[in-house]
Amino acid sequence: MENFLELLNTAFIAEYEDVFLYLRESSIFKKKIAGGEKLAEIFEDFSVMELKHADLLAMKLIKLGGRPTWQFRQIDDSASLKDTLQRHVISESRLYKIYTDLIDACADRNFKIVLKGIRDNEKEHLEKVTYLLKKIKF
Template identity: 25%
Template structure:
């Protein structure tokens, strides 16, 4: 089958590269709806930040016999969500946009919710729900992009793979811990002593 793509000659490539140079990596060959992609990337950024904050809270709030290993798992996931946020913000800038870190708008744009959880099982379940939301969101975003933005698509595919690992880890944790637990309460503060 014949490839319908026509390769540009070197002179044309050089001329096009000089046009709209202020747009950086975004050339005339960019085929996606950049405004829509930037909005979706900012929504994904908000989702990653909200997930990072929820995981970090859970890291500090875990108590009980299973606390050490699960606390470490929550912290590792929080750090990976922050890495995802950084990658998304970097891609937003590459596409000529501005990453939206506004605290007032994060929860409104985030696909996942910030749920504190009462018990350890609640925390694991809420994180698992959030990961499942992220998985579906990233899959849909990847499908939306199709072949119109291969760089963003590869970035999202790499993030999706980690989100699937997180969901698998959390499902394993949920299976391993008792479901009936006492609510997680902070330790008494030093002022009360």
């Protein structure tokens, strides 16, 4: 149980980081690159999804007697789009792995379904950022 709570909190911190990163980057690249509106829209969508994930995790954490930890990381405004996408490939893969561990460790059948749904979203994010990284000519 302790391990499960810790894992939930790790996922929560990572989700919240992405909520802010995607949102900030969306406004940066909207202005910074040609045709940035489309990318901004994708990042905004992802930010909202991560927020929903963070919310689901926080509710579960509190229900189990845990305490969601909130950590804020400063974003590097000068990071290139390529670096940004590469970083998201890493963080989305990491989250995918964390959710796989959470699903394995989860005893609650209903919450397992929730976690699987979230993991599917992370897979989608991972595929999209990987695709953009390949497709965009930097």
